[in-house]
Amino acid sequence: MKKNNYILKGGRVIDPKQNIDKVMDVGIQNGKFANSETIKDAEIINVSGLIISPGFIDMHVHLRQPGGNHKETIKTGTRAAAAGGFTSLVAMPNTNPAADSTATIEYIRTHTRDDGVVKVYPSGAMTKGGNGKQMASIGSLKEAGVVALTDDGHCIQNFEIMKNIVEYSKTFNLPILDHCEDEDQFTGGVMHKGYWSTVLGMKGIPNTSEALMIARNIMISRDTDWDIHMQHISAKESVDLLRDAQAKGVRVTAEVTPHHISLTDENIKYYDTNYKMNPPLASEEDRLSLIEGLRDGTISVIATDHAPHSETEKLVEFNYAPFGIIGLETAVSVCLTELYHKEVLNISDFISKFTKGPADVLKMEKLGTIIEGKDADITILDLNKEHTICKKSFYSLARNTPFDGYKAKGKAVATIVDGGFIYSELNDIVGSIQK
């Protein structure tokens, strides 16, 4: 519902970027943050007992459009984001065609404007068609509006090609997001290599497939003095490498997904393909190491790697199912349960992983923080709301989640974009998104 002038009253406002954590009023005027004391004729909305946060950012989302509209679209994906508490997304470029040209970026921006309900920031492919070999037109992509570059889903294997792309991107001030995977070690693998792959007789993917490319990227980042962000890290070895590199001042950052901090390879023992993703769910030791990485700051971002697939595509033999699960509508609930309520992160550090963390990686200073005169994008959390995740109620076109039936504590209960309530479970406030 569009509201012009109002004040969110009595909420606990947490903005890690500005070190704000206090009960205070937040004013919104004509879609922008405003001084609550000077807004005229403002409606009062009581949000006492709730957390008011800058809008959450998910910097790793596959919206599938163009080319994969049977899995997800910009329309359904951004509604799923709204229902999950996200106001901004970074769309991955491995669409069909790949987002390697200004035309595709323009297509995504147009459809976001027409069909989207949250903000979609496109990322561009590093290589043409994501082929891992020829550099894409990076300067033009920047001009068309991409916020980062990635070949997500694949990893450039050649050191020289990768290094040249990182250096070239620095010219245009674009951060690199990398899916770290050594293909020689990965090929044919369907799950984490370890005890459970041995028991189940499935081809394993060793941790070193990811860690080897993390080590490579650390060297490239050091040599080029440019930013490389490691996507969806899963292995203990990766966390250890990044911690050491960051201590030496290398410009590397990392994200982790909600599923890698809450599930392990043991979940695969019944061959449910909703536990099949890349990188794979790893061992309990890896899981604990990722949580430690979040706690000590080595990992500054939580991102979903929302990867929709149709039920038909997933309902096959484990070996033949596509990698990936959806996450937009479960991430905040699962992470509040697993990280905040289990006392891994306090609420300010928790919010930072969804706001300041991704905004810093993306070099978007005005995003993920509350600034007077800037877009009023807000996520409202009820930290203690108990609920059971039910995939039937999702806004996403896809249902490929391992969290159906998960008992969660804590939820995003309202999502505000440009001052408008697009999703709301608050009394008397109706959100605008419809199924």
Add this chain to the structure above:
Amino acid sequence: MDHIWKKKDLLSLYDLNADEITEILDTAEEFKKVNQRNVKKVPALRGKTIVNFFVEPSTRTILSFELAEKRLSADTINISASTSSLKKGETLLDTVRNIEAMQVDLVVIRHSAPGAADFLAKNLNVGVINAGDGAHSHPTQGLLDIFTMREKKGSIKGLNVSIIGDILHGRVARSNIWGLLKLGANVTICGPRTLVPREFEQIGVRVCDKIQDALEGADVVNMLRIQQERQEGGFFPSTAEYSKYFALNKRTIKYLSPDALIMHPGPINRGVELDSEIADGPQSVILEQVTNGLAVRMGVLYLITGFLNNEKK
């Protein structure tokens, strides 16, 4: 008679407890007697329909299942990947849903993907018997090996069993390991480290590098087939070098007790993992394994259909 067996499917020995395994072995003993009669057929499964769906090719396993089904008086049909509509792009689940829609009682499935039988069993009401799913499991092979060991040695508890060869890609190895551990055997696995996952130590299996260590003190040695394609995959340099260090031959058999049984799931690469004279020698029970396989499969079919009959009542 009240049976311990209460399952519509046989997927892997990992899923079974010692009592369930023992009941299968005891039932198989009765059917072994049937197979030694002049008239080798009993009416136990009359009126039942069984489809043997072998997506991955097989000779002896499908023959053994089909004979077992026919000796129990079931009606059977065999289909393979090339004669099924998988070739037309139908999914495995849809193909088997169609089979189920024709009121078939049991599907015996062989498939190259691990978990394929589990996947079907979970999504369908028809009974599913796993006849081998990739490197995961081949429960009737594990059961016939254990049946043969029990028949010759009296009991599995405390028996020292060594499995030698490609454990990593081996469903026979996995089935033997779980079944033997549940019945209280001491299991050793041996081969080049590239083919022998150390993770098995976590479940109490002894892992050794030298064939001498695996042979000394063994009551049973199960030699696994070594496949040519593993050499191409870079797991060992050549079959000649493999034989030099991991074969049971005239040189290495001296470490093995003369009372020990020599087993092999077949097909044998004569001269690669096992010398011909030893395969045909006095300690070898390789053909008896095949004989017992028939009885074990009859036992499994009998127990599962018995359970399905009770469910329908």
